[in-house]
Amino acid sequence: MDIECPDCGALHWMAEKTYKSPKSAPRFSKCCKEGAVMLPAIKDPPDDLKELLASQDQDAVEFRKNIRCYNSALAFTRRLRVPRFGFTILRWEIRFA
Numbered sequence: 001m002d003i004e005c006p007d008c009g010a011l012h013w014m015a016e017k018t019y020k021s022p023k024s025a026p027r028f029s030k031c032c033k034e035g036a037v038m039l040p041a042i043k044d045p046p047d048d049l050k051e052l053l054a055s056q057d058q059d060a061v062e063f064r065k066n067i068r069c070y071n072s073a074l075a076f077t078r079r080l081r082v083p084r085f086g087f088t089i090l091r092w093e094i095r096f097a
């Protein structure tokens with residue numbers, strides 16, 4: 001994977017280029033459909049989470065060590081279905097003992 005999509009920057013193999021594009025200027029459809037789909041930039045995480053992701057203190061290191069467990073434990077609890085208004089995203093706090 002060393003060929004960058006000229007539209008979105010995703011990395012591809014040359015074999016993934018579209019049939020009609022030349023090897024000298026490859027285009028790709030699996031990532032952004034040749035620039036037809038552009039997603040908004042990812043927002044920065046909240047300050048508390050940013051601290052946990054970057055700090056070297058014991059709580060932050062412990063959080064990163066177990067981040068997959070926290071994510072799995074909360075994966076099904078993030079959304080609450082409110083029939084009349086659709087989905088509402090709940091806010092959760094992770095507290096260390």
Ligand SMILES: [Zn+2]
Nearest residue numbers: 005008031032
């Ligand atoms: Zn692309």
